[in-house]
Amino acid sequence: MAIKVKFFANFREAVGKEQEDIDGVEDVASLLEELVRKFGERLAEQLYEPRTGKLRDTVHILVNGRGINLLSGLKTGLKDGDIVAIFPPVSGGASFTPEELERYNRQMMIRGFGKEGQRKLKAAHVLVAGLGGLGSPASVYLVAAGVGHLTILDAERVELSNLNRQILHWHLDVGRSKAGSAIEKLFAMNPSVEIDSKLDVITNKNVGALIKDADVVIDGMDNYPTRYLLNEACVRNRVPFVHGAVEGLIGQLATVLPGKGPCLRCIIPREPPMKPAFPVLGPTPGAIGCLQAMEAIKLIVGIGKPLVGQMLFFNGEDMTFDVIEVRRDPNCPVCKGI
Numbered sequence: 001m002a003i004k005v006k007f008f009a010n011f012r013e014a015v016g017k018e019q020e021d022i023d024g025v026e027d028v029a030s031l032l033e034e035l036v037r038k039f040g041e042r043l044a045e046q047l048y049e050p051r052t053g054k055l056r057d058t059v060h061i062l063v064n065g066r067g068i069n070l071l072s073g074l075k076t077g078l079k080d081g082d083i084v085a086i087f088p089p090v091s092g093g094a095s096f097t098p099e100e101l102e103r104y105n106r107q108m109m110i111r112g113f114g115k116e117g118q119r120k121l122k123a124a125h126v127l128v129a130g131l132g133g134l135g136s137p138a139s140v141y142l143v144a145a146g147v148g149h150l151t152i153l154d155a156e157r158v159e160l161s162n163l164n165r166q167i168l169h170w171h172l173d174v175g176r177s178k179a180g181s182a183i184e185k186l187f188a189m190n191p192s193v194e195i196d197s198k199l200d201v202i203t204n205k206n207v208g209a210l211i212k213d214a215d216v217v218i219d220g221m222d223n224y225p226t227r228y229l230l231n232e233a234c235v236r237n238r239v240p241f242v243h244g245a246v247e248g249l250i251g252q253l254a255t256v257l258p259g260k261g262p263c264l265r266c267i268i269p270r271e272p273p274m275k276p277a278f279p280v281l282g283p284t285p286g287a288i289g290c291l292q293a294m295e296a297i298k299l300i301v302g303i304g305k306p307l308v309g310q311m312l313f314f315n316g317e318d319m320t321f322d323v324i325e326v327r328r329d330p331n332c333p334v335c336k337g338i
């Protein structure tokens with residue numbers, strides 16, 4: 001007699017079989033260790049978070065048909081003849097840990113959000129291009145809200161002159177990579193979010209590959225040539241693109257839904273003059289970056305109405321928000337025919 005372990009879905013793929021008999025383990029924790037020893041890295045990847053080594057919350061385990069709590073149940077004793085099933089949560093079912101339900105409680109109370117909205121958020125992949133004044137608050141709010149997978153993109157290092165507005169980077173981070181500095185803070189904020197970084201400088205050669213797996217792309221850039229590259233790649237790949245830009249106390253925001261409204265090129269056809277450095281007061285990108293996260297969350301969850309066909313202008317000098325209508329250019333070189 002031994003313990004019978006049954007594998008389902010991705011776990012079955014990882015081990016290459018439906019069932020395995022295991023001897024000589026006394027609890028669930030040591031059973032998992034033995035399985036990883038036997039089946040190796042592919043199974044370990046399915047079971048554990050790479051950074052923390054904790055069990056993923058997409059792992060469910062039944063012992064003789066009874067679910068065990070993976071926070072407290074790993075010491076559940078096993079004996080010969082027991083049947084252990086390892087499977088992922090079924091999509092659409094409630095698959096939140098008690099900790100997640102508590103963490104996201106206040107946003108799930110929003111009308112139209114609920115567990116279903118949270119599940120969509122958890123399944124979503126957002127790319128934040130640029131980890132400066134806009135990308136910092138946008139990433140913070142996306143991670144706090146529980147977006148499942150965040151990719152951050154910034155090849156630069158933290159400079160002292162960044163710190164008045166790039167709130168993910170702190171005094172001791174000067175000289176570090178922005179990606180490393182950001183991941184550390186974001187991960188400490190919400191360890192259940194998968195965060196990865198790509199250090200590439202965005203070029204017309206790599207931009208398509210960088211954005212194609214994202215559900216939403218956030219524009220956290222400080223220059224138009226790169227914004228235009230992102231805009232075009234998003235339009236071509238039909239990925240929603242949330243544009244934001246700031247200068248001084250003034251900011252702007254618009255959401256591009258490819259095929260459903262104007263793209264950034266329709267709205268701003270020519271690159272504004274490039275400045276080597278321009279003034280920025282931290283709360284300006286703070287406000288716009290938060291609103292970018294808001295747009296991304298709305299799009300993913302399916303609540304509210306995105307800022308499509310409209311552009312928001314924020315002026316911190318007199319505290320005004322204006323929304324103007326913007327239209328598609330039928331001859332736009334980027335989105336014509338999309």
Ligand SMILES: [Zn+2]
Pocket residue numbers: 262263264265266267328329332333334335336
């Ligand atoms: Zn266009």
